[in-house]
Amino acid sequence: MGLGGLGLLMTINQTFALKLFGFYPIGNAFIYYLIGIFLAVALLIFPARQTDSERLPWYDWLLAAAALGGSLYLGLNGLRMTQQGWEYFAPLSATLIATMMLLLVLEGVRRCGGWAIFAVALIFGAYPLYAGYMPGFLWSNGFELGETIRAHVMGAESIVGVPMQVVANLIVGFVVFGIALTITGGGEFFMNFATALMGRSRGGPAKVAVVSSAFMGSLSGSAVSNILTTGTITIPAMKRSGYKPEYAAAVEACASTGGTLMPPVMGAVAFIMASFLGVSYGEVMIAALLPAILFYLALLLQVDHYAARKGLQGMPAKDIPRIGTTLVAGWPYLLSLAVLIYMLLAMRLESQAPYYATLVLLGIALFRRQKRLGLKQLGEFFYQLAHGVGNLVAVLAGIGLVVGGLSYTGVAGAFSRELLLYAGDSIPLMLAAGAVTSFILGMGMTVSACYIFLSILLAPALVGAGLNPLGSHLFILYWGMLSYITPPVALAAITAAGVAGANNTRTSLHAVRLGGVLFVLPFLFVLNPSLILQGEVFDIVVSTLTALTAIWLVAAAMEGYLYRVGSVSWPLRGALLIAALLMMYPEGRSDLLGLGMLVVTYGVAFLRQARQVPSPPPPLDQVCHKP
Structure with a gap:
């Protein structure tokens, strides 16, 4: 907790250039200090073995002290390191300390990210050692062990x-x-x-789960933690209303997964994306807004269709708060969010905006009777800060080894060129290859790790093929995220199934159906930049209306329910899905064909409905009676 507070104080000092006690380190020195503090935290909080989860062994204290000492040495020599090129030639003591820090980073990523990310970091981090033995475009000039260690720890990449x-x-x-x-x-x-907002409507608990998870997932940036917080409330409520456990868990899994794409905060990956693209975070936030809304609207439509087909009702009136009373009680949260968004978009103070928004929120909380901050809440605040940032630092420092290994050897650029060569002029082929690659890597890596890896290897090829840069990077992010709800990994679906007491496999299959729009949405905005709010206003409006109609048709096809008709047969569901795909395709007059197919489908559905209505009984005076 103390280390977390120290790390926060150092970050605030650097962000606002306070120069407390004359302390204001240069860029790489500050990062070394921050790595040391939060890597030490990660080594103390996350156990090396499962058997150590209930105790803190002596060697964790030793490793944490080594992380602090090594980063302090590197930070104090940060200026010399840059001026004298320690990346290439360094004193023996510096090389030994760099070796120790490299091993500590690998241990940190193993503890926080798991063996899969550890293996990726080790294999690609060590790539410079064996690059000279690789065939074809994978070949590069090799590095010696000392050169590789110095490049990773004392280089800038x-x-x-x-x-x-x-x-x-x-x-x-x-x-x-x-x-x-x-x-x-x-x-x-x-x-x-x-x-x-949603409790009174049919299937109200499921809609509450979708909307609340969109809010909280945006702010937490973590699908799993969102399920373990909001899901413990929403999943039992859905079950009590008549939803099957697997369906309730799938709704929460999809809603929590999509939260990482919902502005204003999103997850850590959005900030990394902005840095890779060299744009402001506000631009990424605006581009991600419409796709996120479309995704959540698709979820709402599907749960509404499901509730209509199953005859599920809304929540009891006694369980639904008044919206006016709720807004009055929650005005500090809305005010802090407004401050955050204003400073991000209007003032472009990206690094300072969250601190000002936090100051507004905590300042109000000090004077409120309800939710007033005490020592217990402050202790929880610093613990959660240390836990969250420690995990991020450990994982992303390890993923930095992947970035460095591919950058120093130049293999990343060669891979992109080869992909362009093999795909030729076929953009669909390239997108399909990118989607499959992103999905497979997303199975064993966090979304941030998967995105960083593919933004180096795959994104340059997509951009080189003429696709929108921001759309290409969002495409990778969406497909990497799909593994959270898709078998065999389906981490979010399995977590939600545990909360619901449901079968893991059936929950994952329900989640795939509910999140079906995620499988086509990335292709829409990477091929049609209007859906990431880039282009002429008229094109954006037309594309948005077409996409809204298309996702409604996808929801209707997935759930087998059509408004004003009721349940529909499989042939009509197939026709609705084809109409949706035609409206999604951005070229030619396919949207008009889709509308035409929708009209025909409605006509057929009404005719079938009319044939199934039984004839009214004859009047009583026409009924023959036996004498």
Whole structure:
């Protein structure tokens, strides 16, 4: 907790250039200090073995002290390191300390990210050692062991590269804001707000789950943690209303997964994306807004169709708060969000905005009777900060080894060129290859790790093929995220199934159906930049209306229910799905063909409905009676 507070104080000092006690380190020195503090935290919080989960062994203290000492040495020599080129030639003592830090980073990524990310970091981090033995475009000039270690630890492209720079300059502040929102009662407010909005409608509990998870997932950036917080409330409520456990768990899994794509905060990956693209975070936030809304609208439509088909009702009136009362009670949270968005979009103070928003929120909380901050809440605040940032630093420092290994050898550029060569002029083939690659890597890696890896290898090829840069990077992000709801991994679906007491496989299959729009949505906005709000206003409006109609048709096809008709047969569901795909395709007059097929489908459905209506009984005076 103390280390977390120290790391926060150092970050605030650097962000606002306070120069407390004359302390204001240069860029790489500051990052080394931050790595040391939060890597030490990660080594103390996350156990090396499962058997150590209930105790803190002596060697964890030793490793944490080594992380602090090694980073302190590197930070104090940060200026000399840059001026004298220690990346290439360094004193023996510096090389030994760099070796120790490299091993500590690998241990940190193993503990926080698991063996899969550890293996990726080790294999690609060591790539310079065996690049000279690789065939074809994978070949590069090899590095010796000492050169590789120095490049990773003291170079500018690896451990202290873009991922860690984003953590130091941006992400810590947004983690602080998200935690402050939670401990002051923001989760309860957003749950009540969602209930007031959606609770009365049919299938109300499922709609509350979708809306509340969109709010909280946006602020937490973590699908799993969102399920373990809001899901413990929404899943039992859905079950009580008549939803099957697997369906209830799937709704929560999809809604929580999509939260990482919902502005204003999103997840850590959005900030990394902005840095890779060289654009402001506000541009990424605006581009991600419409796709996120379309995804959540598709979820709402599907749960509404399901509720209509099953005859499910809304929540009891006594369980639904008044929306006016809810907004009055939650005005501090709305005000802090407004401050955050204004400073991000209007003032472009990306690094400082979350701290000002947090200050507004905590300042109000000090004078409120309800949710007033005490020592217990402050202790929880610093613990969550240390836990969250420690995990991020450990994982992203390890992923920095992947970035460094591919950058130093130049293999990343060669891979992109080869992909362009093999795909030729076929953009659909390239997108399909990118989707499959993103999905497979997303199975064993976090979304941030998957995105960073593919933004180096795959994104340059997509951009080189003439696709929109921002759309290409969002495409990778969406497909990497799909593994959270798709078998065999389906981490979010399995977590939600555990909360619901449901079968893992059936929950994953339900989640695939509910999140079906995610499988086509990335292709829409990467081929049609209007859907990421880029282009002429008229094109954006037309594309938005077409996409809205298309996702309604997808929802109707998935759930087998059509408004004003009721349940529909499989042939009509297939026709609805084809109409949706035609409207999604951005070229030619396919949207008009889709509309035409929709009209025909409705006509056929009404005719079938009319044939199935039984004839009215004859009048009584016409009924023959036996004498």
